[in-house]
Amino acid sequence: MSESDITLYRLQACPFCERVVRKLDAYDLDYQSRFVEPMHADRDVVKRLSGKRTVPAIVDENTGVTMSESANIVAYLERTYGEGEETAGGAA
Protein backbone atom coordinates (compact mmCIF):
# COMPACT_ATOMS: atom_id res chain seq x y z
CA MET A 1 0.00 0.00 0.00
CA SER A 2 2.61 2.54 1.01
CA GLU A 3 3.86 2.94 -2.55
CA SER A 4 3.12 6.66 -2.73
CA ASP A 5 6.17 8.88 -3.00
CA ILE A 6 4.78 11.30 -0.43
CA THR A 7 4.05 10.24 3.14
CA LEU A 8 2.05 12.62 5.32
CA TYR A 9 2.29 12.22 9.09
CA ARG A 10 -0.90 13.64 10.48
CA LEU A 11 -3.19 13.75 13.46
CA GLN A 12 -6.90 13.18 13.11
CA ALA A 13 -8.82 16.50 13.07
CA CYS A 14 -5.66 18.63 13.16
CA PRO A 15 -6.43 21.79 11.13
CA PHE A 16 -2.77 22.32 10.19
CA CYS A 17 -2.73 18.82 8.73
CA GLU A 18 -5.94 19.42 6.78
CA ARG A 19 -4.37 22.54 5.34
CA VAL A 20 -1.58 20.42 3.87
CA VAL A 21 -4.09 17.82 2.63
CA ARG A 22 -5.97 20.55 0.75
CA LYS A 23 -2.78 21.54 -1.01
CA LEU A 24 -1.86 17.93 -1.86
CA ASP A 25 -5.34 17.44 -3.28
CA ALA A 26 -5.20 20.71 -5.22
CA TYR A 27 -2.09 19.47 -7.01
CA ASP A 28 -3.59 15.99 -7.40
CA LEU A 29 -0.62 14.44 -5.61
CA ASP A 30 -0.77 10.84 -4.45
CA TYR A 31 0.14 10.50 -0.77
CA GLN A 32 0.02 7.94 2.01
CA SER A 33 -1.39 9.09 5.35
CA ARG A 34 0.15 7.90 8.61
CA PHE A 35 -1.87 8.89 11.66
CA VAL A 36 0.14 9.44 14.83
CA GLU A 37 -0.45 9.69 18.57
CA PRO A 38 -2.44 12.59 19.95
CA MET A 39 0.03 12.69 22.86
CA HIS A 40 2.85 14.94 21.74
CA ALA A 41 5.40 13.22 23.99
CA ASP A 42 4.74 9.84 22.34
CA ARG A 43 5.30 10.88 18.73
CA ASP A 44 8.73 9.35 18.45
CA VAL A 45 8.26 8.32 14.83
CA VAL A 46 7.92 11.95 13.76
CA LYS A 47 10.78 13.04 15.99
CA ARG A 48 13.09 10.49 14.36
CA LEU A 49 12.18 11.76 10.90
CA SER A 50 12.02 15.51 11.26
CA GLY A 51 13.72 16.19 14.58
CA LYS A 52 10.45 17.57 15.99
CA ARG A 53 7.33 15.98 17.38
CA THR A 54 4.95 18.32 15.57
CA VAL A 55 2.55 17.35 12.80
CA PRO A 56 1.97 17.73 9.98
CA ALA A 57 5.24 16.41 8.64
CA ILE A 58 5.89 15.11 5.15
CA VAL A 59 8.48 12.89 3.58
CA ASP A 60 8.78 13.35 -0.18
CA GLU A 61 10.77 10.58 -1.83
CA ASN A 62 10.73 12.49 -5.14
CA THR A 63 12.98 15.18 -3.75
CA GLY A 64 14.41 13.60 -0.59
CA VAL A 65 12.77 16.32 1.48
CA THR A 66 11.52 15.79 5.04
CA MET A 67 9.76 18.79 6.50
CA SER A 68 7.38 19.92 9.24
CA GLU A 69 5.31 23.08 9.94
CA SER A 70 2.26 23.47 7.71
CA ALA A 71 3.21 26.91 6.31
CA ASN A 72 6.61 25.58 5.28
CA ILE A 73 5.10 22.48 3.75
CA VAL A 74 2.50 24.46 1.79
CA ALA A 75 5.20 26.79 0.47
CA TYR A 76 7.34 23.78 -0.44
CA LEU A 77 4.47 22.11 -2.31
CA GLU A 78 3.69 25.31 -4.21
CA ARG A 79 7.34 25.71 -5.14
CA THR A 80 7.82 22.08 -6.16
CA TYR A 81 4.51 21.12 -7.74
CA GLY A 82 2.69 24.41 -8.32
CA GLU A 83 4.33 25.26 -11.65
CA GLY A 84 3.47 28.89 -11.39
CA GLU A 85 -0.25 28.49 -10.61
CA GLU A 86 -0.19 30.68 -7.55
CA THR A 87 -3.65 30.03 -6.12
CA ALA A 88 -6.44 27.63 -6.85
CA GLY A 89 -9.09 29.32 -8.92
CA GLY A 90 -6.60 31.75 -10.47
CA ALA A 91 -6.51 32.53 -14.17
CA ALA A 92 -5.89 29.45 -16.26
Next chain:
Amino acid sequence: MELDFDVVDLDPVDHPEEGDTAPDFTRPLVNDEFWEDESLASLCADSDRVVLVFHAMDGAFPATYIWNEIRDRAWHEQATVVGVSISTPYEHKQLLEERDIEGDYRLFSDPANGVAEQYDIDMDLDGMAGIEEPRPSVFVLDSDRTIEYAWVAQEWPDFPNYDEVEAQL
Protein backbone atom coordinates in the same frame (compact mmCIF):
# COMPACT_ATOMS: atom_id res chain seq x y z
CA MET B 1 -13.47 -25.88 30.54
CA GLU B 2 -16.34 -28.25 31.44
CA LEU B 3 -19.69 -26.55 31.93
CA ASP B 4 -22.86 -28.34 33.06
CA PHE B 5 -24.94 -26.53 30.45
CA ASP B 6 -24.77 -26.00 26.67
CA VAL B 7 -22.92 -23.00 25.29
CA VAL B 8 -24.37 -21.05 22.36
CA ASP B 9 -24.07 -22.88 19.03
CA LEU B 10 -23.47 -20.68 15.98
CA ASP B 11 -25.09 -21.54 12.67
CA PRO B 12 -22.78 -22.96 10.00
CA VAL B 13 -21.46 -20.32 7.60
CA ASP B 14 -19.98 -20.39 4.13
CA HIS B 15 -16.57 -18.97 5.04
CA PRO B 16 -13.45 -19.22 2.83
CA GLU B 17 -11.88 -22.67 3.11
CA GLU B 18 -8.41 -24.14 2.84
CA GLY B 19 -7.23 -23.87 -0.77
CA ASP B 20 -9.35 -20.76 -1.47
CA THR B 21 -7.82 -17.35 -2.02
CA ALA B 22 -8.55 -15.16 0.99
CA PRO B 23 -10.56 -12.04 0.04
CA ASP B 24 -8.34 -8.98 -0.15
CA PHE B 25 -9.19 -5.86 1.83
CA THR B 26 -7.64 -2.55 2.86
CA ARG B 27 -8.09 -1.10 6.34
CA PRO B 28 -6.07 1.04 8.76
CA LEU B 29 -3.32 -1.18 10.18
CA VAL B 30 -2.17 -0.05 13.60
CA ASN B 31 1.37 -0.46 14.88
CA ASP B 32 3.05 0.91 17.99
CA GLU B 33 3.65 4.34 16.45
CA PHE B 34 1.04 5.11 13.78
CA TRP B 35 -1.63 3.65 11.54
CA GLU B 36 -2.00 3.70 7.79
CA ASP B 37 -4.17 2.03 5.17
CA GLU B 38 -2.69 -1.35 4.32
CA SER B 39 -3.95 -4.20 2.15
CA LEU B 40 -3.87 -7.86 3.06
CA ALA B 41 -2.37 -8.55 -0.37
CA SER B 42 0.64 -6.35 0.33
CA LEU B 43 1.18 -7.96 3.75
CA CYS B 44 1.15 -11.37 2.10
CA ALA B 45 3.47 -10.27 -0.68
CA ASP B 46 6.01 -9.23 1.95
CA SER B 47 5.87 -12.45 3.95
CA ASP B 48 5.99 -16.21 3.39
CA ARG B 49 3.19 -16.68 5.87
CA VAL B 50 0.50 -14.43 7.31
CA VAL B 51 -1.73 -15.33 10.23
CA LEU B 52 -5.00 -13.39 10.21
CA VAL B 53 -6.74 -13.48 13.58
CA PHE B 54 -10.31 -12.18 13.85
CA HIS B 55 -11.24 -11.53 17.45
CA ALA B 56 -13.76 -9.88 19.77
CA MET B 57 -13.57 -6.13 20.30
CA ASP B 58 -10.60 -4.86 22.29
CA GLY B 59 -11.28 -4.98 26.00
CA ALA B 60 -13.48 -8.09 25.81
CA PHE B 61 -11.80 -10.97 27.67
CA PRO B 62 -11.41 -13.19 24.55
CA ALA B 63 -9.29 -10.50 22.88
CA THR B 64 -7.09 -10.32 25.96
CA TYR B 65 -6.74 -14.12 26.24
CA ILE B 66 -5.98 -14.61 22.54
CA TRP B 67 -3.22 -12.00 22.44
CA ASN B 68 -1.69 -13.18 25.70
CA GLU B 69 -1.49 -16.69 24.27
CA ILE B 70 -0.07 -15.59 20.90
CA ARG B 71 2.45 -13.36 22.65
CA ASP B 72 3.58 -16.19 24.95
CA ARG B 73 3.96 -18.51 21.95
CA ALA B 74 5.97 -15.86 20.05
CA TRP B 75 4.31 -16.56 16.69
CA HIS B 76 5.80 -13.35 15.35
CA GLU B 77 9.14 -15.12 15.10
CA GLN B 78 7.70 -17.46 12.46
CA ALA B 79 5.07 -15.42 10.61
CA THR B 80 3.49 -12.03 10.08
CA VAL B 81 0.65 -12.12 12.60
CA VAL B 82 -2.12 -9.51 12.44
CA GLY B 83 -5.41 -9.13 14.26
CA VAL B 84 -8.75 -7.77 13.06
CA SER B 85 -11.48 -6.37 15.29
CA ILE B 86 -14.14 -3.69 15.16
CA SER B 87 -12.20 -1.52 17.59
CA THR B 88 -10.84 1.85 16.56
CA PRO B 89 -7.16 2.56 15.95
CA TYR B 90 -6.97 4.34 19.32
CA GLU B 91 -8.22 1.22 21.10
CA HIS B 92 -5.82 -0.94 19.11
CA LYS B 93 -2.88 1.15 20.27
CA GLN B 94 -3.99 0.57 23.82
CA LEU B 95 -4.33 -3.19 23.28
CA LEU B 96 -0.84 -3.39 21.78
CA GLU B 97 0.52 -1.58 24.82
CA GLU B 98 -1.47 -3.43 27.47
CA ARG B 99 -0.71 -6.88 26.05
CA ASP B 100 2.94 -5.87 25.67
CA ILE B 101 3.05 -6.83 21.99
CA GLU B 102 4.13 -3.48 20.53
CA GLY B 103 6.57 -3.91 17.69
CA ASP B 104 5.77 -7.61 17.18
CA TYR B 105 2.12 -7.54 16.12
CA ARG B 106 -0.23 -5.19 14.24
CA LEU B 107 -4.01 -4.82 14.24
CA PHE B 108 -6.48 -3.96 11.49
CA SER B 109 -9.30 -1.63 12.50
CA ASP B 110 -12.69 -2.47 10.97
CA PRO B 111 -15.44 -0.70 12.95
CA ALA B 112 -18.10 -1.28 10.27
CA ASN B 113 -17.30 -5.04 10.23
CA GLY B 114 -17.01 -5.05 6.44
CA VAL B 115 -14.06 -7.44 6.39
CA ALA B 116 -16.00 -9.99 8.42
CA GLU B 117 -18.86 -9.61 5.93
CA GLN B 118 -16.43 -10.26 3.05
CA TYR B 119 -15.37 -13.47 4.80
CA ASP B 120 -18.97 -14.43 5.73
CA ILE B 121 -18.05 -14.53 9.40
CA ASP B 122 -20.05 -11.52 10.64
CA MET B 123 -22.04 -12.02 13.81
CA ASP B 124 -24.65 -9.91 15.60
CA LEU B 125 -24.11 -9.30 19.29
CA ASP B 126 -27.13 -9.99 21.46
CA GLY B 127 -27.95 -7.04 23.69
CA MET B 128 -25.73 -4.55 21.82
CA ALA B 129 -28.04 -2.88 19.33
CA GLY B 130 -26.45 -1.88 16.05
CA ILE B 131 -23.11 -3.57 16.76
CA GLU B 132 -21.77 -6.63 15.02
CA GLU B 133 -18.30 -8.14 14.96
CA PRO B 134 -16.44 -11.08 13.40
CA ARG B 135 -16.76 -14.60 14.70
CA PRO B 136 -13.51 -15.68 16.30
CA SER B 137 -11.51 -17.04 13.34
CA VAL B 138 -7.97 -17.77 12.26
CA PHE B 139 -6.68 -17.98 8.68
CA VAL B 140 -3.11 -18.94 7.81
CA LEU B 141 -2.15 -17.62 4.36
CA ASP B 142 0.78 -18.00 2.01
CA SER B 143 2.27 -15.13 0.02
CA ASP B 144 -0.42 -15.51 -2.69
CA ARG B 145 -3.21 -15.27 -0.08
CA THR B 146 -4.00 -18.96 -0.50
CA ILE B 147 -5.57 -20.28 2.68
CA GLU B 148 -3.45 -23.04 4.21
CA TYR B 149 -5.46 -23.34 7.38
CA ALA B 150 -8.87 -22.04 8.39
CA TRP B 151 -10.68 -22.14 11.69
CA VAL B 152 -14.00 -20.40 12.35
CA ALA B 153 -15.77 -20.60 15.71
CA GLN B 154 -18.92 -22.73 15.85
CA GLU B 155 -19.73 -21.84 19.43
CA TRP B 156 -19.81 -18.60 21.35
CA PRO B 157 -17.45 -18.06 22.95
CA ASP B 158 -14.75 -20.19 21.35
CA PHE B 159 -10.98 -20.05 21.09
CA PRO B 160 -8.53 -21.15 18.40
CA ASN B 161 -6.71 -24.42 18.69
CA TYR B 162 -3.33 -22.77 19.12
CA ASP B 163 -1.34 -25.98 18.62
CA GLU B 164 -3.04 -26.61 15.28
CA VAL B 165 -2.25 -23.10 14.08
CA GLU B 166 1.32 -23.36 15.31
CA ALA B 167 1.78 -26.59 13.34
CA GLN B 168 1.20 -24.52 10.16
CA LEU B 169 3.95 -21.98 10.90
